[in-house]
Amino acid sequence: MRSQHPARVAAAGMALTLLLNGCGADPAPPPIPEVAGGTPPPPPSVFYVDPANPADTEADRRAARGETAEAEALRGIGSRPSAKWLTGGPARDEVDTFLGQAAIAGQIPVLVVHNVPQRDCGRRGGGGAGSGAEYQSWIRDVAAGIAGRPVTVVLEPGALPDAVAGCVRDSDGRLALLRDAVAVLASTGTARIYLDAGHPGWIKDVEALAAGLRRAGVAEADGFALNVANFVRTEDNVAYGHRISDALGGATTFVVDTSRNGNGPYPGNRVKGAPSWCNPPGRALGEEPTADTGLPRVDALLWVKYPGESDGDCRPGEPASGTFWPKYAISLARP
Numbered sequence: 001m002r003s004q005h006p007a008r009v010a011a012a013g014m015a016l017t018l019l020l021n022g023c024g025a026d027p028a029p030p031p032i033p034e035v036a037g038g039t040p041p042p043p044p045s046v047f048y049v050d051p052a053n054p055a056d057t058e059a060d061r062r063a064a065r066g067e068t069a070e071a072e073a074l075r076g077i078g079s080r081p082s083a084k085w086l087t088g089g090p091a092r093d094e095v096d097t098f099l100g101q102a103a104i105a106g107q108i109p110v111l112v113v114h115n116v117p118q119r120d121c122g123r124r125g126g127g128g129a130g131s132g133a134e135y136q137s138w139i140r141d142v143a144a145g146i147a148g149r150p151v152t153v154v155l156e157p158g159a160l161p162d163a164v165a166g167c168v169r170d171s172d173g174r175l176a177l178l179r180d181a182v183a184v185l186a187s188t189g190t191a192r193i194y195l196d197a198g199h200p201g202w203i204k205d206v207e208a209l210a211a212g213l214r215r216a217g218v219a220e221a222d223g224f225a226l227n228v229a230n231f232v233r234t235e236d237n238v239a240y241g242h243r244i245s246d247a248l249g250g251a252t253t254f255v256v257d258t259s260r261n262g263n264g265p266y267p268g269n270r271v272k273g274a275p276s277w278c279n280p281p282g283r284a285l286g287e288e289p290t291a292d293t294g295l296p297r298v299d300a301l302l303w304v305k306y307p308g309e310s311d312g313d314c315r316p317g318e319p320a321s322g323t324f325w326p327k328y329a330i331s332l333a334r335p
Contacts, residue, residue, distance in 0.1 A: 001298075011206070046291050047152075047302070048102035049111040054078075054324035055308060073333035074326065082288045082303040083110040083154065085322070088127065091138060095145025104148060106176060110152045110302055112228070113185075116159045116177055121167040132177055138213035139181045146188045153185055153193050154255070154304055155221070157228040161198035164205075164212040175215045182217035192299075194255050196227040199232045200240040201265070210247035222299070223253040229305040231265040231283055234258055238295055245297055252297075258286030259303035260332060274314035279328060284335035307332050 056078030062071040084098055095111065103110035117135055119128035129135035159178060163171040178195065185191045195218050203209045213224060224244065226237045234256055241254045262284030266276040285307055291300045308329025312321040319325050 009035065021232050021235065044078070045081045045289060046108055047289050047300075048105055048107040049081045050084070050098075050101070054306075055329060058324070058326045058329070068332055069334075070326075073330050076305050076333050077285070077329055080303055081107070081110065081308045083112045085112040085114055086142060087322075088115045088129065088138070091141040092145040095126050095142055096147060096228070099146060099149045099151060108150050108152060110154070110304070111142075112154045112157065112194060112304060113139070113181065114157055115139075115155045116169050116174065116181075119156070121162045132173060134186075135177055136180055137287075141182050143184050143188050143191075147170070148188060148190050148192055150272075151192070152255075152300070152302075154228060154302075154325045155181060155185070155195050156194055157196045157225075157304075158198070160196055160212050160216055161202050161209070162299045163216075164203050164208050175212060179215065179217035179220075180212050182221045186220050193221040194223050194299075195221050197224040197230055197254070198227055199227045199230045200236050201230075201232060206240075206243045206247050210244055213244070213248065213252075214327075218248065218252060223255065225257070225259040225302075225304070227261060229257065229260075229311065230277065231261050231263075231280065233261055233264045234287055234301065236264075237261075238298060244298060253299045254297065255302050256298060257304035258289070258301045259305045259307050261286040262332075263335060272315055278311040278314035279318055279325075281331070282335065283332060285332050 017292065034134050055074045059071040059074035059078060062068075062074065098111070099109055114164075115127075115129050115135060115138055117128045117130065117132060129138055155177060159174060162168050163174040182193055182195065185193050190211070195213060195216055197203075197209060197213060218224060224241075226241055227230075229235075238257045241256070245252045245254065260283050263282060266280035268276055270276055271280055287301050289301055291301050293299070293301055306324070308326065310319045310321055310323050310325045310328065311321045313319060
C-alpha cells in the first residue's frame, strides 16, 4: 500500500487554492450569502463541485415554473461534489478539461473509471472495452489527461467482486488488467486510487476478496472503495471495510459512496417486478461528501453515483442507465 495520510486530500486542495491565489497572505473567505426562503448553500468542499450538473440545470427549470420546493431539493444535490464517470471513448481531453476546471475552483476532482471488458457481468447493461489491449490503451489516455494534477480515482466498480465471484470468463485476465490500471494511474504521481471492492451484501468471504485485491495491485493503490452505486448504510460499510482491511494487514484504508444510502437498502430482493438494487423507492441521500470523516481507516465519504441518475430501465417508464431522472432525484432529497 502506498504511503498514506488522512490529510493528504485536504492538503492538496489547499495547495491548489494557494497556487491560484498567489503567494500573499490568505484572503478572508467570502461570506456565505443568505438565501431567502431556503437553506444556505454548503461551505466550500475540498472535492470538486461541477457547476454544469444536471440537478442545478433542472432546478433552474423548476424555479422558472414556480416549483420552488422541488428546485430547492434539486439544488441540495447540485451544490454537493460528485464524481465524473468515464465509460469509454476518447478520454485524454475529457479528463484534461475536467481536471482543469477543478484546478480553477481549487478543488479535488473525483473520477470513476468504468470501462473494463465485460464490465456489467451479471447485471443489466453492457459495454466496456472490446479487448484487454483496447482497455490498456484507453487507461493510458486517462493517465495522460491527469497530467500530474491531483485527482481521486475509483477504479472499475464491480470489476473485482465479479472476478472473485467467477462471473467473468477470464478472472485471471481481469485481475491482471486491474493491476496494470493501478500501475498506470499510480505513475502519474498525483492520483489517489481506490480499487472497487463491492459492498457488504456481495462478497461474504473477505479473505477471498482480500486475495483478489492483492492480485489486483491494492498495495500500489491508496486503498479500496465500497458501496459504489448502492444503498448499504455507512456504518455497515465501515464494519465490512475494517474486516477487509484486517485481512490485508490492518493498514489499508478505504472510501465509501454515501450518495443514496440515507435509508439503507430496500428490504427485499425485488420491488415492482425488478431487482431492488435498480431505482428502489423510498431511498434517501446519505452523508455529505467529506475528506474529514472522523472514522478510522476511512479516507473519505464520497458521492460516487450521482443522485438521481437512473440505474437502468428496469421497469416501464424508467430511463436508461446513467440518465438523470428528476423525479427520482427529488424523491432522494425529500424521502
